[in-house]
Amino acid sequence: MLPQFVTVTEVGPREGFQYEGARRDSPIALADKLRLINALAATGVPVLQIASFVSPTIVPQMADAELICQQIERGPNVAYTGIYLNEAGLRRALATQALDIRGELMLSASETFALRNQKRNFGQEIIAQKGLATIYREHGIPVDTCNIMAAFGCNFDGAIPLERILGLIESATQIAAEEGGGALRCVQLADTMGWANPEQIRRTVRAIRERWNDLAISLHLHNTRGLAVANVYAGLLEGVDRFDTAIAGLGGCPFAGHSGAAGNVATEEVAFLCQELGIDTGLDLVALTEAARIAEDVVGHPLPSQLVQMRGSNLTLTRRGED
Amino acid sequence: MLPQFVTVTEVGPREGFQYEGARRDSPIALADKLRLINALAATGVPVLQIASFVSPTIVPQMADAELICQQIERGPNVAYTGIYLNEAGLRRALATQALDIRGELMLSASETFALRNQKRNFGQEIIAQKGLATIYREHGIPVDTCNIMAAFGCNFDGAIPLERILGLIESATQIAAEEGGGALRCVQLADTMGWANPEQIRRTVRAIRERWNDLAISLHLHNTRGLAVANVYAGLLEGVDRFDTAIAGLGGCPFAGHSGAAGNVATEEVAFLCQELGIDTGLDLVALTEAARIAEDVVGHPLPSQLVQMRGSNLTLTRRGED
Numbered sequence: 001m002l003p004q005f006v007t008v009t010e011v012g013p014r015e016g017f018q019y020e021g022a023r024r025d026s027p028i029a030l031a032d033k034l035r036l037i038n039a040l041a042a043t044g045v046p047v048l049q050i051a052s053f054v055s056p057t058i059v060p061q062m063a064d065a066e067l068i069c070q071q072i073e074r075g076p077n078v079a080y081t082g083i084y085l086n087e088a089g090l091r092r093a094l095a096t097q098a099l100d101i102r103g104e105l106m107l108s109a110s111e112t113f114a115l116r117n118q119k120r121n122f123g124q125e126i127i128a129q130k131g132l133a134t135i136y137r138e139h140g141i142p143v144d145t146c147n148i149m150a151a152f153g154c155n156f157d158g159a160i161p162l163e164r165i166l167g168l169i170e171s172a173t174q175i176a177a178e179e180g181g182g183a184l185r186c187v188q189l190a191d192t193m194g195w196a197n198p199e200q201i202r203r204t205v206r207a208i209r210e211r212w213n214d215l216a217i218s219l220h221l222h223n224t225r226g227l228a229v230a231n232v233y234a235g236l237l238e239g240v241d242r243f244d245t246a247i248a249g250l251g252g253c254p255f256a257g258h259s260g261a262a263g264n265v266a267t268e269e270v271a272f273l274c275q276e277l278g279i280d281t282g283l284d285l286v287a288l289t290e291a292a293r294i295a296e297d298v299v300g301h302p303l304p305s306q307l308v309q310m311r312g313s314n315l316t317l318t319r320r321g322e323d
Numbered sequence: 324m325l326p327q328f329v330t331v332t333e334v335g336p337r338e339g340f341q342y343e344g345a346r347r348d349s350p351i352a353l354a355d356k357l358r359l360i361n362a363l364a365a366t367g368v369p370v371l372q373i374a375s376f377v378s379p380t381i382v383p384q385m386a387d388a389e390l391i392c393q394q395i396e397r398g399p400n401v402a403y404t405g406i407y408l409n410e411a412g413l414r415r416a417l418a419t420q421a422l423d424i425r426g427e428l429m430l431s432a433s434e435t436f437a438l439r440n441q442k443r444n445f446g447q448e449i450i451a452q453k454g455l456a457t458i459y460r461e462h463g464i465p466v467d468t469c470n471i472m473a474a475f476g477c478n479f480d481g482a483i484p485l486e487r488i489l490g491l492i493e494s495a496t497q498i499a500a501e502e503g504g505g506a507l508r509c510v511q512l513a514d515t516m517g518w519a520n521p522e523q524i525r526r527t528v529r530a531i532r533e534r535w536n537d538l539a540i541s542l543h544l545h546n547t548r549g550l551a552v553a554n555v556y557a558g559l560l561e562g563v564d565r566f567d568t569a570i571a572g573l574g575g576c577p578f579a580g581h582s583g584a585a586g587n588v589a590t591e592e593v594a595f596l597c598q599e600l601g602i603d604t605g606l607d608l609v610a611l612t613e614a615a616r617i618a619e620d621v622v623g624h625p626l627p628s629q630l631v632q633m634r635g636s637n638l639t640l641t642r643r644g645e646d
Contacts, residue, residue: 197599226629306549
């Protein structure tokens with residue numbers, strides 16, 4: 001059941017600059033952001049999420065999104081992406097002409113989280129996605145992906161019924177076909193507030209597969225309550241082969257309603273787990289641990305990844321055939 | 324396949340005082356050690372490993388083992404245990420008359436680790452176990468458990484063949500019957516240097532079960548390379564229902580040959596994982612997070628557990644039936 005190859009999207013810059021920026025008195029300097037992004041481009045990561053196009057009034061630490069896109073040194077074989085929550089953001093991202101913009105919708109499984117993070121109720125969420133889909137269509141980008149935030153639970157709304165996830169996928173399928181002129185090919189489930197447990201991951205993946213057996217599933221997991229690596233393993237056991245990860249465990253969400261460290265699952269931890277399970281990722285563990293140390297230097301404090309202080313040699317020494 | 328109840332042995336005091344003591348200029352005060360042990364006794368943990376009876380010359384931070392045993396405030400329904408690597412240590416532990424001494428053997432799956440940690444080669448290891456078994460017998464304690472250190476890999480010797488684990492269990496079975504006057508009922512596999520991966524855990528448990536289907540299996544997992552919680556989940560999937568854990572992720576081994584943070588899997592993380600999977604542990608998560616903060620206070624620096632800074636309410640709020 002384990003996949004042979006796992007594709008990682010590195011979201012550390014976007015998640016990290018957004019979250020760390022909200023915790024600091026002074027912004028992270030543009031030069032430091034570029035330093036981390038450029039180091040990550042040399043780790044073998046195929047997709048690098050570098051900015052979010054959100055209100056500079058509400059999220060001033062991301063006001064330099066356009067400058068980041070202009071000034072990075074582009075690595076070969078790296079796709080650079082960003083996120084946005086509304087039409088204005090998508091238009092800004094498109095205007096950079098520097099990003100690999102994909103036809104992605106973005107829905108929340110929790111209405112309270114949607115109201116806090118996107119300032120929209122469930123109905124407004126659907127309308128907003130139709131708006132995004134229309135813009136994608138104007139630009140010849142087929143809508144093929146839907147991200148579902150707070151898919152496994154919410155600090156405000158509590159447990160999320162699995163039926164709601166299935167309903168959101170159904171809505172996204174319809175929007176992709178009607179307004180987006182495409183077809184939904186991938187759903188990303190985001191455990192925004194770190195509520196998922198391994199069995200829940202497996203149940204959810206199975207339920208989606210039962211209904212849409214050709215839909216790819218991607219997982220975006222936060223380590224808020226320490227279960228992220230176990231949740232990745234649970235996903236792998238169900239054949240999930242796409243994960244968002246963040247170098248050194250950067251990240252968290254300023255609107256998630258808790259104060260504990262709450263980063264994404266660390267890229268180097270996922271890369272190491274995959275290596276140990278014999279799954280190829282194309283990632284270079286030594287380069288990842290170097291980038292992880294740059295990440296700590298850039299944010300100015302230790303980051304939660306267990307591997308961040310490891311010398312790369314301590315991670316590659318266990319690589320072996322059958323034991 | 325998941326067990327209904329998991330029994331946790333809290334090894335944080337023994338592991339933590341031993342490892343932290345080796346990193347400090349000044350010893351951890353006896354009063355601080357007692358404060359942590361007494362807090363742990365109120366968490367619902369059924370077994371509490373509080374001291375090691377090893378050479379005070381080589382491990383001076385454990386020289387107060389007897390004082391600890393005498394001065395703790397004994398909680399109800401808590402068994403207090405210690406460890407020892409040779410006859411002198413076992414005799415010291417017995418002499419305290421304060422510990423629940425069980426008939427445990429202690430073998431290393433890595434010869435280099437055995438030479439460094441126990442100052443014995445493989446042959447001397449077997450002879451030493453026969454010596455321990457004889458003492459147990461004198462005291463009417465049946466030998467029923469064997470701990471295997473470095474069972475999943477070694478920083479010095481690399482991969483450990485599964486056949487070696489099976490061979491060690493065979494030796495222990497023989498010693499338990501011949502010198503120990505008992506029968507082996509439990510084998511504990513210790514991932515002393517954090518080499519295990521989830522699939523390896525599953526293969527190893529299955530191989531042991533295939534040969535000795537009534538032998539209980541216990542896991543002692545270090546988080547050196549970030550996989551400990553995933554490894555616990557892998558054990559649970561195979562029905563393993565006994566784990567050693569350490570509050571806040573205390574621990575590490577001074578003789579393990581690496582400098583990175585390398586504690587045991589955190590008690591509160593295992594308790595939380597079990598809660599989320601619907602497995603009873605008898606542990607109180609709020610009391611555990613309080614004890615975790617005492618552990619940080621006692622050692623004087625942050626500890627690696629992801630949950631150590633969580634308010635207990637953030638851990639219990641996700642408790643729920645079916646989602």
